[in-house]
Amino acid sequence: MFKEFIQGLSITLKHLSPKHITTVQYPRVRLQVSDRFRGLHRLVPTQDREKCVACYLCPTVCPAKCITVESAENEKGEKYPKVYQIDMLRCIFCGYCVEACPVEAIEMSGQYELANYKREQFIFDKKRLLETK
Amino acid sequence: MVNLTIDGKQVTVSKTATIYEAAKEAGVDIPVLCYAKKLLPFGACRVCLVEVEQMKGRLIPACTTPATEGMVVTTNSDEIAKVRKTVMEFLLVNHVLDCPVCDKGGECDLQDLTYDFEVNSNRFEGVKFDLPTDEVNPLIERNMNRCVLCGRCVRVCDEIVAYGSYSFINRGFETKIATAFDRGLSCEFCGQCLSMCPVGALLPRPFKFKARPWQLKEVDSVCGYCGNGCTVTLGCKDNQVQTIRFNDKIGVNDGNLCVRGRFGYSYVNRDDRLTTPLVRKDGQLVEASWDEALDAVSSALKDGKAGILSGARLTNEELFLLKNVAKTASASLDHSGGECYKGVTEGLQETLGLASSTGTFPQVEDADVILSIRSDFYETHPVFGMVVNQAVKRNGAKFLVLSDKTGKFNKLPDAQTLLTKPGLEVNVLNAICAALLESGQAKTDGVSGVDEFKSALADYAPAKVSAQTGVPVEAITAAAEQLAGAKKGAILLAYGLPYTAQSKELAIAAANLAILSGLAAQDEAGLYICGEKANSQGAIDLGILPGDGLGAQEQLAAAAKGDLDLLYVIGEDPMTSYPDGAKVEAAINGAKMVVVQDLFLTPTAEQADVVLPAASFAEKDGTFTNAERRIQRVRPGITSPGEAKSDFEIFTSLLGRLGAQVSYTGPQAVFAALAAENGEYAGIDFDAIGPQGVVWGGDKLAPKQQVLVSVSGLQPVEARFQLVTGSALYHSGTTSTRAKGPRAVIDEAYVELGREDAAELGVATDDQVTVKANGNTVKLKAKVDNRLPKGVVFVPNHFAGTGLNKIYQGAASVAVEVTKG
Ligand code: SF4
Ligand code: SF4
Ligand code: SF4
Ligand code: SF4
Ligand code: SF4
Ligand code: FES
Numbered sequence: 005m006f007k008e009f010i011q012g013l014s015i016t017l018k019h020l021s022p023k024h025i026t027t028v029q030y031p032r033v034r035l036q037v038s039d040r041f042r043g044l045h046r047l048v049p050t051q052d053r054e055k056c057v058a059c060y061l062c063p064t065v066c067p068a069k070c071i072t073v074e075s076a077e078n079e080k081g082e083k084y085p086k087v088y089q090i091d092m093l094r095c096i097f098c099g100y101c102v103e104a105c106p107v108e109a110i111e112m113s114g115q116y117e118l119a120n121y122k123r124e125q126f127i128f129d130k131k132r133l134l135e136t137k
Numbered sequence: 138m139v140n141l142t143i144d145g146k147q148v149t150v151s152k153t154a155t156i157y158e159a160a161k162e163a164g165v166d167i168p169v170l171c172y173a174k175k176l177l178p179f180g181a182c183r184v185c186l187v188e189v190e191q192m193k194g195r196l197i198p199a200c201t202t203p204a205t206e207g208m209v210v211t212t213n214s215d216e217i218a219k220v221r222k223t224v225m226e227f228l229l230v231n232h233v234l235d236c237p238v239c240d241k242g243g244e245c246d247l248q249d250l251t252y253d254f255e256v257n258s259n260r261f262e263g264v265k266f267d268l269p270t271d272e273v274n275p276l277i278e279r280n281m282n283r284c285v286l287c288g289r290c291v292r293v294c295d296e297i298v299a300y301g302s303y304s305f306i307n308r309g310f311e312t313k314i315a316t317a318f319d320r321g322l323s324c325e326f327c328g329q330c331l332s333m334c335p336v337g338a339l340l341p342r343p344f345k346f347k348a349r350p351w352q353l354k355e356v357d358s359v360c361g362y363c364g365n366g367c368t369v370t371l372g373c374k375d376n377q378v379q380t381i382r383f384n385d386k387i388g389v390n391d392g393n394l395c396v397r398g399r400f401g402y403s404y405v406n407r408d409d410r411l412t413t414p415l416v417r418k419d420g421q422l423v424e425a426s427w428d429e430a431l432d433a434v435s436s437a438l439k440d441g442k443a444g445i446l447s448g449a450r451l452t453n454e455e456l457f458l459l460k461n462v463a464k465t466a467s468a469s470l471d472h473s474g475g476e477c478y479k480g481v482t483e484g485l486q487e488t489l490g491l492a493s494s495t496g497t498f499p500q501v502e503d504a505d506v507i508l509s510i511r512s513d514f515y516e517t518h519p520v521f522g523m524v525v526n527q528a529v530k531r532n533g534a535k536f537l538v539l540s541d542k543t544g545k546f547n548k549l550p551d552a553q554t555l556l557t558k559p560g561l562e563v564n565v566l567n568a569i570c571a572a573l574l575e576s577g578q579a580k581t582d583g584v585s586g587v588d589e590f591k592s593a594l595a596d597y598a599p600a601k602v603s604a605q606t607g608v609p610v611e612a613i614t615a616a617a618e619q620l621a622g623a624k625k626g627a628i629l630l631a632y633g634l635p636y637t638a639q640s641k642e643l644a645i646a647a648a649n650l651a652i653l654s655g656l657a658a659q660d661e662a663g664l665y666i667c668g669e670k671a672n673s674q675g676a677i678d679l680g681i682l683p684g685d686g687l688g689a690q691e692q693l694a695a696a697a698k699g700d701l702d703l704l705y706v707i708g709e710d711p712m713t714s715y716p717d718g719a720k721v722e723a724a725i726n727g728a729k730m731v732v733v734q735d736l737f738l739t740p741t742a743e744q745a746d747v748v749l750p751a752a753s754f755a756e757k758d759g760t761f762t763n764a765e766r767r768i769q770r771v772r773p774g775i776t777s778p779g780e781a782k783s784d785f786e787i788f789t790s791l792l793g794r795l796g797a798q799v800s801y802t803g804p805q806a807v808f809a810a811l812a813a814e815n816g817e818y819a820g821i822d823f824d825a826i827g828p829q830g831v832v833w834g835g836d837k838l839a840p841k842q843q844v845l846v847s848v849s850g851l852q853p854v855e856a857r858f859q860l861v862t863g864s865a866l867y868h869s870g871t872t873s874t875r876a877k878g879p880r881a882v883i884d885e886a887y888v889e890l891g892r893e894d895a896a897e898l899g900v901a902t903d904d905q906v907t908v909k910a911n912g913n914t915v916k917l918k919a920k921v922d923n924r925l926p927k928g929v930v931f932v933p934n935h936f937a938g939t940g941l942n943k944i945y946q947g948a949a950s951v952a953v954e955v956t957k958g
Contacts, residue, residue, distance in 0.1 A: 059237035059242070060349045075347070082238070107237055
């Protein structure tokens with residue numbers, strides 16, 4: 005019985021050695037998330053506008069119904085999203101919007117630090133989404 | 138009937154059915170792209186290929202091949218699927234991949250078929266089309282890069298609308314649909330083509346990028362403009378009517394609409410809708426509470442002598458309540474100006490003992506002789522005009538138009554215009570009756586008043602009338618012969634505000650002719666009386682007529698003399714649309730109090746003492762009765778802006794204030810009450826009014842009596858120029874002048890001249906022209922075309938501020954002076 009006890013404790017002791025620490029000292033240290041991580045959305049920009057053509061597929065597919073798109077015509081006669089907004093409080097980070105987009109205009113970034121002080125700050129409008137890194 | 142087998146199912150169908158139709162009957166779905174129910178088979182796309190046992194070796198298009206006895210059809214096999222998929226690949230070779238930005242996405246047949254056939258890649262390669270879009274007109278966008286050359290637009294514009302805007306040009310890969318000289322679309326803008334286009338090649342511009350089809354709430358209602366009563370499906374979002382959706386499943390119009398119905402909805406969304414009651418204080422109209430405004434109206438109704446002028450775009454239920462308001466307050470009640478509605482009603486009562494059309498619209502489609510009086514119907518009731526067109530074009534009906542101008546249908550192969558001098562339609566009708574009696578073709582069994590009628594016709598011998606009106610004698614006698622020989626004939630008469638003159642006479646003359654030619658007693662079709670407004674027939678059925686009280690003109694006269702304490706105008710703009718503007722102005726100034734209930738601050742409302750904000754057709758629940766007696770449901774798609782209330786609510790509040798005991802729970806209850814009071818509506822249940830409506834009196838209403846009544850026509854007006862007024866195709870009443878669609882096509886009044894007169898005056902389209910009569914002048918832009926004969930000018934009656942009713946005082950034609958500048 006004593007033997008088993010030592011065995012178990014040795015594993016614990018092994019993990020105490022610096023080589024084996026898995027806890028990260030957040031926020032001083034941050035983990036590198038996987039490329040497929042589903043964090044805060046990013047609207048992909050092109051030279052002079054957003055890539056999104058306001059096709060309404062993402063608001064349609066979104067199970068949380070948290071995307072608001074309003075389409076309009078710009079000076080060049082193109083369809084563009086006059087309003088594009090995601091309510092991050094309701095988003096469930098499923099990534100369906102990314103999958104639905106026919107023009108790859110929306111992506112999900114590695115950002116996961118989304119805490120904030122006010123409800124309104126969770127509403128990400130077009131400008132903020134375009135600025136997402 | 139033929140028997141055939143489709144996918145193992147036995148079906149019996151009519152000899153004229155195609156394989157596609159037979160399959161539909163058997164409940165087998167065959168995919169189609171270029172096929173459309175209301176168009177003739179075309180066979181352009183080859184998506185509908187099937188196998189027929191008897192025609193082995195190749196695949197057969199189901200939409201064009203007639204079903205024959207003993208056919209054994211297979212609609213689905215590996216080979217068929219393969220070929221259909223190949224057809225799709227061909228269609229997609231040069232089709233741009235615009236789905237994300239194409240407004241058709243979500244209801245596009247090409248998208249759906251591509252999905253169904255799992256066309257994920259294409260074995261063929263080609264250059265994508267790169268043609269410029271046609272945006273020269275404000276209503277319809279044409280993007281020929283998305284066109285699949287199904288020809289539906291070409292066919293509908295030709296077969297149904299009879300306009301013929303489009304045709305195929307070029308050959309092979311270069312083939313495309315083009316307008317004349319490829320200059321871009323400029324037409325009537327009925328939008329039939331865009332409703333037919335299976336892809337996003339033709340799209341409504343006012344709806345561009347507004348929403349996806351699945352986001353719209355669809356509400357089936359009835360068009361609020363004319364008496365045709367077309368079903369419109371409102372596409373609503375964000376409490377606005379965003380567009381009118383295509384719907385050929387319900388109603389009488391087969392999905393057809395005119396420019397007003399399809400593009401004329403936007404007035405309901407306007408920012409300048411009235412949103413609060415207004416009351417005049419110190420000479421200014423200021424916002425007031427409903428209580429204050431209604432108290433003012435009800436005390437004036439209670440205490441004084443009141444006259445009520447109603448429009449005919451209120452629902453039946455509202456009209457019923459209004460009638461109760463009038464009764465409770467002992468006020469005079471009439472609807473719309475002039476004596477037109479009253480005249481038509483009285484005339485028909487005297488002759489046929491009814492006050493409505495005898496048949497339904499679909500019955501006209503296979504009529505063999507059609508006589509239309511005063512307009513070729515295209516301007517007043519365009520969608521009924523399309524039915525007439527089909528009768529003539531498809532079913533070979535003979536079409537006679539008795540009018541002072543030629544119209545669009547004049548071009549049809551079997552159409553003939555009896556072109557009369559203005560205002561003399563009654564004379565010609567009398568002459569046709571005379572010809573019938575003279576030749577012994579007249580049907581006089583069971584008809585009373587024949588002898589008196591005969592002797593009264595002495596003045597209307599065809600030769601004499603011909604000399605007077607300019608209609609050739611042969612045309613008169615030929616018309617008589619055709620009408621007498623008709624197995625299923627129809628006489629059509631449009632009436633309304635701009636056609637005030639001789640309304641009773643015309644109704645009688647038309648009824649006389651219907652009796653003598655045997656049309657009135659036929660099993661189907663017969664006489665059609667078509668009102669100007671959406672619920673004109675309902676207003677007549679409910680008796681919104683003066684009765685013992687004062688009629689519209691008498692009310693105005695009394696008001697002008699200061700004998701009326703209250704003039705209450707509902708849904709009308711008499712200052713603009715009633716004949717004799719001076720009289721209306723005097724009445725408005727003379728009445729002690731004027732109340733206007735409307736959507737907008739119209740010229741009449743500006744003069745009022747109290748203005749009540751009302752609801753549009755898109756905000757109402759109830760029923761309209763169209764010109765063929767069809768009672769149809771009107772449903773609300775949006776809510777009224779601000780504090781505006783429906784006429785229903787306003788009248789109920791007024792009734793309460795007047796001390797009447799009413800507690801209607803809604804339109805159902807009111808409909809039940811009106812059905813109980815009104816014999817014709819008896820037994821009709823509000824909730825049972827289905828998608829096709831209910832035609833009161835049945836599909837054919839037999840005349841109660843057949844009495845010939847003699848009427849006299851007018852003497853021709855002798856003048857170098859005569860002015861006639863009426864409806865322009867793009868507009869209806871004054872409401873449409875506030876809608877972007879119709880306005881985009883015609884946004885101001887004009888004076889129309891024939892080529893000959895224009896040349897003589899040296900006037901070209903858009904030049905300014907002065908029209909002078911009755912001591913007044915109006916200046917308008919000229920519009921020169923081929924419709925009018927020499928000496929006749931036409932001014933539409935829709936626009937406020939033209940001053941037309943200064944010179945038009947209700948006569949059939951007005952002698953005018955026309956000069957350039
Ligand atoms: S990730 Fe999912 S829930 Fe969040 S916006 Fe996209 S579709 Fe909606
Ligand atoms: S699916 Fe893509 S293109 Fe369409 S609205 Fe969303 S982000 Fe824009
Ligand atoms: S809008 Fe009407 S008239 Fe114009 S092209 Fe289309 S179908 Fe023809
Ligand atoms: S424009 Fe539309 S309706 Fe006309 S041929 Fe092309 S696809 Fe067919
Ligand atoms: S205005 Fe008349 S013809 Fe045109 S869509 Fe409306 S009801 Fe039909
Ligand atoms: S639907 Fe039959 S050929 Fe197009």
